[in-house]
Amino acid sequence: MLKKSLKYVIIGDGHAGNSAAETLRKGNPGSEIVIISSKPTHYFDHSLLATFLLDKKDITSLYVYPYTWYKENNIRLRLNQTITKVIPDKHELILAHNERVYYDRLLIASGAKPKLPESLSRYKNLLTVFTDAVDAMKLRERLGTFKHVTMVGGDCIGLHLAGAMLKLGKSVTFVLNEYNFWPLEFDETVKSKLIGCLKKKHIEVVADDMTTEIVRDGTGLNVMTKNGKIIKTDLAFLTSGMVPNIDFLDGSGIDVQTGILVDEYMHTSAQDIWAAGECATVYYPELKDYRQTTGEINAKALGNISARNMLDEKKVVSLAEPGKITIEGEDFITYGWKGFSIDI
Amino acid sequence: MKEEKTYLSSERESFDHLTAARRVERTVFFSTNKKDFAWMRENVPCQTACPASTNIPGYIYTDYQERYGRSYEINRSVNILPGVLGRICSRPCELSCRHGWPGFGESVAICHLKRVASDFKPEGHRIEESMFGPSGKKIAVVGSGPAGLGAAHDLAIFGHQVTIYEALERPGGMLRYGIPEFRLPRNILDIEISNILRLGVDLRAGVRVGKDIKLEELTKGYDAVLLTAGTYSPNKLGIKGETVEHVYSGLDFMMDANSGKDIFVGSKVLVVGGGYTAMDCARTSLRLGAKRVIINILTTEDYITVNREELNEVKTENVEIRGLVSIEQIERSGSNLNVKFRRNRLGGYSEKGERLAVPIKDSDFTDEADAVIYAIGQRPETNFAKGVIKLEKNSMIPFDRSNSATEVKGLFVAGDFGTGASTVIESIASGRSAAWSIDRYLMDRTRRKKVVRFEKYSEKQRERAWDFIPRQVMPTLPVKERVDQLEVELGLNRTLGKEESKRCYLCSLKFEIDVTRCIYCRYCMDVCPTNCIHTTKDVVTEEDGKQKLLVTDKWNEVSAIVIDNNNCIRCGNCKKVCPVECIDVVKSELIEQDVEA
Ligand SMILES: Cc1cc2nc3c(=O)[nH]c(=O)nc-3n(C[C@H](O)[C@H](O)[C@H](O)COP(=O)(O)OP(=O)(O)OC[C@H]3O[C@@H](n4cnc5c(N)ncnc54)[C@H](O)[C@@H]3O)c2cc1C
Ligand SMILES: Cc1cc2nc3c(=O)[nH]c(=O)nc-3n(C[C@H](O)[C@H](O)[C@H](O)COP(=O)(O)OP(=O)(O)OC[C@H]3O[C@@H](n4cnc5c(N)ncnc54)[C@H](O)[C@@H]3O)c2cc1C
Ligand code: SF4
Ligand code: SF4
Ligand code: SF4
Numbered sequence: 001m002l003k004k005s006l007k008y009v010i011i012g013d014g015h016a017g018n019s020a021a022e023t024l025r026k027g028n029p030g031s032e033i034v035i036i037s038s039k040p041t042h043y044f045d046h047s048l049l050a051t052f053l054l055d056k057k058d059i060t061s062l063y064v065y066p067y068t069w070y071k072e073n074n075i076r077l078r079l080n081q082t083i084t085k086v087i088p089d090k091h092e093l094i095l096a097h098n099e100r101v102y103y104d105r106l107l108i109a110s111g112a113k114p115k116l117p118e119s120l121s122r123y124k125n126l127l128t129v130f131t132d133a134v135d136a137m138k139l140r141e142r143l144g145t146f147k148h149v150t151m152v153g154g155d156c157i158g159l160h161l162a163g164a165m166l167k168l169g170k171s172v173t174f175v176l177n178e179y180n181f182w183p184l185e186f187d188e189t190v191k192s193k194l195i196g197c198l199k200k201k202h203i204e205v206v207a208d209d210m211t212t213e214i215v216r217d218g219t220g221l222n223v224m225t226k227n228g229k230i231i232k233t234d235l236a237f238l239t240s241g242m243v244p245n246i247d248f249l250d251g252s253g254i255d256v257q258t259g260i261l262v263d264e265y266m267h268t269s270a271q272d273i274w275a276a277g278e279c280a281t282v283y284y285p286e287l288k289d290y291r292q293t294t295g296e297i298n299a300k301a302l303g304n305i306s307a308r309n310m311l312d313e314k315k316v317v318s319l320a321e322p323g324k325i326t327i328e329g330e331d332f333i334t335y336g337w338k339g340f341s342i343d344i
Numbered sequence: 345m346k347e348e349k350t351y352l353s354s355e356r357e358s359f360d361h362l363t364a365a366r367r368v369e370r371t372v373f374f375s376t377n378k379k380d381f382a383w384m385r386e387n388v389p390c391q392t393a394c395p396a397s398t399n400i401p402g403y404i405y406t407d408y409q410e411r412y413g414r415s416y417e418i419n420r421s422v423n424i425l426p427g428v429l430g431r432i433c434s435r436p437c438e439l440s441c442r443h444g445w446p447g448f449g450e451s452v453a454i455c456h457l458k459r460v461a462s463d464f465k466p467e468g469h470r471i472e473e474s475m476f477g478p479s480g481k482k483i484a485v486v487g488s489g490p491a492g493l494g495a496a497h498d499l500a501i502f503g504h505q506v507t508i509y510e511a512l513e514r515p516g517g518m519l520r521y522g523i524p525e526f527r528l529p530r531n532i533l534d535i536e537i538s539n540i541l542r543l544g545v546d547l548r549a550g551v552r553v554g555k556d557i558k559l560e561e562l563t564k565g566y567d568a569v570l571l572t573a574g575t576y577s578p579n580k581l582g583i584k585g586e587t588v589e590h591v592y593s594g595l596d597f598m599m600d601a602n603s604g605k606d607i608f609v610g611s612k613v614l615v616v617g618g619g620y621t622a623m624d625c626a627r628t629s630l631r632l633g634a635k636r637v638i639i640n641i642l643t644t645e646d647y648i649t650v651n652r653e654e655l656n657e658v659k660t661e662n663v664e665i666r667g668l669v670s671i672e673q674i675e676r677s678g679s680n681l682n683v684k685f686r687r688n689r690l691g692g693y694s695e696k697g698e699r700l701a702v703p704i705k706d707s708d709f710t711d712e713a714d715a716v717i718y719a720i721g722q723r724p725e726t727n728f729a730k731g732v733i734k735l736e737k738n739s740m741i742p743f744d745r746s747n748s749a750t751e752v753k754g755l756f757v758a759g760d761f762g763t764g765a766s767t768v769i770e771s772i773a774s775g776r777s778a779a780w781s782i783d784r785y786l787m788d789r790t791r792r793k794k795v796v797r798f799e800k801y802s803e804k805q806r807e808r809a810w811d812f813i814p815r816q817v818m819p820t821l822p823v824k825e826r827v828d829q830l831e832v833e834l835g836l837n838r839t840l841g842k843e844e845s846k847r848c849y850l851c852s853l854k855f856e857i858d859v860t861r862c863i864y865c866r867y868c869m870d871v872c873p874t875n876c877i878h879t880t881k882d883v884v885t886e887e888d889g890k891q892k893l894l895v896t897d898k899w900n901e902v903s904a905i906v907i908d909n910n911n912c913i914r915c916g917n918c919k920k921v922c923p924v925e926c927i928d929v930v931k932s933e934l935i936e937q938d939v940e941a
């Protein structure tokens with residue numbers, strides 16, 4: 001029998017975390033539920049982030065639930081608090097301000113962060129990221145200060161952002177490598193189709209190449225590539241895909257391989273700890289393989305399944321339908337991203 | 345005229361203001377008490393983790409003082425090849441460094457600071473070797489890798505006549521024929537090898553024992569023979585397609601590449617394995633023209649043996665790592681190789697503590713490549729010893745690990761040849777330790793021993809602010825410029841080296857409260873950042889000499905205020921506030937000493 005007084009702690013206030021909280025609340029009304037998130041803003045719809053750049057709306061307009069929803073559902077929301085360590089043996093989390101938080105059952109739904117290729121790590125300070133509400137607010141402030149942007153690497157966040165940039169009258173260059181475009185199912189045919197579509201949108205594409213160096217040039221930047229191209233630009237965005245956000249698990253003993261390894265029940269290698277959403281590397285029995293997932297639909301589904309397992313239902317994960325995005329009327333299959341168009 | 349340099353620091357000269365009486369107080373004391381060894385083991389975790397027992401705080405402090413030659417010598421006296429190790433050591437010390445303990449930040453860049461000493465030692469600095477008189481004994485060492493070189497060095501110092509038999513053209517073993525030049529420039533290797541040879545060691549290169557000369561001849565002609573012939577028999581995959589063209593063993597691949605041979609890699613290379621050899625094969629493939637290289641490992645990155653910095657460099661060069669896969673089969677199809685893999689999940693741990701991979705049934709998938717390199721370990725080639733000693737079932741040579749001796753009188757084993765593939769520092773330590781055993785065997789007594797050396801420490805203390813200096817990052821060549829064999833790591837410059845050296849807590853400093861003078865004011869406890877000063881009722885000494893504090897917070901039970909040095913970061917706060925100056929600091933170092941000196 002499931003204990004009523006269980007304390008569920010969820011790391012992450014995104015799609016996976018919130019969907020899990022909702023399921024847990026329904027399944028165990030008497031339990032204590034706490035969501036902890038490192039972000040000062042709260043649960044919002046990422047697919048609207050680019051449109052936020054185009055008008056003067058308040059950031060709260062992107063929020064999925066009003067604050068009152070958490071009160072009504074008796075879910076404690078702790079924003080702007082970062083977990084720095086997980087100690088599975090003690091069922092304890094350590095926060096950046098040194099507080100220790102106990103849990104009976106823990107869900108890690110800490111999402112992903114932009115991948116900084118090791119070869120570009122020394123240029124970190126020259127790269128701009130665009131993944132959360134704070135990034136968007138900062139970027140909106142400085143829209144008047146640049147004309148040309150370069151996307152370093154290829155990913156859908158870059159596409160998403162490019163849509164807004166074009167609308168704002170900025171010119172855009174993509175530097176794409178040969179082998180992947182996160183999170184598209186990618187091969188030579190997809191690549192040429194994608195390049196065609198981008199060119200139709202008057203986006204400059206530097207294909208089959210790689211950014212190797214970024215240097216300041218006056219107020220702007222020079223992005224240099226392996227094939228010797230030098231792109232003069234005002235802003236360079238880091239758009240080389242996303243990687244699980246799991247640094248705080250170092251030393252916890254929880255098994256990871258890029259993301260947190262979970263079995264078909266979304267359970268990690270540590271007792272009473274589950275993981276869901278973009279931070280998890282999930283074992284899918286039908287694939288006989290692990291897969292990293294992304295996208296709103298997947299995060300929600302995985303959050304829900306984890307929660308059901310945290311409620312002692314034995315629920316096996318199943319592969320979500322692949323996602324689909326559309327550019328210039330052409331469809332592209334993704335590992336989970338949906339409902340996305342560059343034509344905003 | 346060149347400016348006169350003094351390599352004594354101002355800190356040292358500051359003793360000048362002390363009276364002669366105060367200066368004599370700085371007495372030195374040596375101990376072989378097990379309590380003191382236990383203290384060293386527990387308190388200087390880096391030195392304990394170093395197979396050669398390098399006095400790490402000692403050399404980092406001399407780096408800080410900019411006495412680079414001295415720092416190099418502190419290293420060289422025990423690890424023989426500081427310039428080499430300062431580049432490619434596997435760095436077990438850094439995994440144990442107190443600065444890397446939870447809550448204390450990142451470990452000190454111990455290895456990079458070794459290179460700082462080697463890079464900035466003054467030209468023609470004084471090499472310190474104190475030789476024993478000639479013994480008239482002759483010793484043959486088979487193999488000139490780190491184990492053979494380490495042994496030859498110590499045997500020569502002991503006064504014996506050493507001859508190294510080396511099968512290949514030049515000395516160095518895997519340092520020359522395994523590790524690529526872009527990680528270890530050969531001029532550094534050459535200088536450090538010549539420092540050993542000029543002790544009177546005779547090198548016979550190009551002589552393969554077992555082929556050009558029989559081992560029996562050596563055992564007959566010499567007073568002792570040490571086998572340090574490394575591991576030159578690559579482990580096989582045991583799968584279909586292993587012998588297909590353009591499928592290489594990692595060892596052969598690296599040896600050919602390092603001998604300047606032309607090797608076909610094509611455009612896409614799949615490497616199998618997760619050790620140093622696999623990483624080197626991947627990076628060497630890129631330098632030979634491959635455009636895409638994927639390293640395939642059985643488990644995950646957390647369980648491979650290479651250090652994090654090395655892994656980071658591999659990724660910086662855009663090598664991809666694919667975890668949780670096993671290779672199943674290789675097939676040629678036209679100009680391509682079709683390589684079948686199977687997926688794994690993580691399992692439990694083996695007896696040796698290795699993480700296991702468990703295959704997932706029916707999870708096969710195929711990848712294409714132009715070349716496949718498998719680097720899954722290698723074993724010693726022991727055939728040449730068969731006539732002299734009975735081999736174990738697995739063809740290894742049986743020997744006693746405590747003294748490197750085999751059952752054949754006068755025949756000793758060291759390095760990878762004895763244990764199977766290990767690391768450079770383990771091999772050097774093993775070679776040196778075999779040399780000490782051989783000396784004991786030949787001379788019938790112990791002539792060198794380890795002791796703990798105490799010296800009252802009154803030099804300038806570290807500053808607390810230094811504990812917050814971040815680990816200095818190794819400057820490297822930009823990826824575009826990483827061609828041919830140009831060295832990738834550029835070394836910390838003097839400024840970065842100085843910053844890094846300040847980070848070391850100098851764990852060999854022992855902070856002790858003199859109970860007879862302590863007034864129990866507890867000021868020190870209030871300022872200690874790690875809460876490691878305790879009110880105790882007793883200190884008990886355990887069997888192995890380790891001391892345990894019996895802490896109490898009841899004042900009526902307190903018999904002393906004691907510093908738990910294991911959690912102490914040597915910040916000096918306590919010493920500064922103590923109103924009665926009863927906190928003493930003693931430098932305690934584990935060193936080697938001549939017994940009959
Ligand atoms: C700009 C942008 C546009 C997108 N557009 C689309 C789209 O159109 N369609 C689509 O399907 N998908 C889209 N996505 C992807 C989608 O948003 C993600 O896949 C999804 O948000 C993943 O959900 P999650 O719950 O796993 O993680 P997230 O939503 O990223 O949430 C992670 C949470 O964990 C918290 N956290 C992380 N580390 C810590 C820590 N140490 N301590 C405390 N809290 C921590 C964070 O604060 C955050 O609250 C977009 C993503 C971005 C960035
Ligand atoms: C590609 C590669 C990269 C590596 N990178 C690292 C690293 O970064 N860090 C690290 O710590 N370790 C590394 N290692 C491991 C390290 O090089 C070895 O552990 C170490 O060199 C072993 O020393 P050794 O003296 O026992 O043997 P070796 O270095 O192998 O020396 C043995 C010598 O014996 C000679 N020999 C063999 N048979 C005979 C015979 N019959 N007669 C005469 N001579 C003979 C050989 O030619 C050789 O010179 C690496 C190994 C390889 C292959
Ligand atoms: S802080 Fe210095 S002395 Fe202490 S363990 Fe680390 S390197 Fe060694
Ligand atoms: S030096 Fe003194 S104050 Fe500093 S950590 Fe050690 S005991 Fe504590
Ligand atoms: S500050 Fe000095 S006198 Fe006071 S308790 Fe500590 S050691 Fe004793």
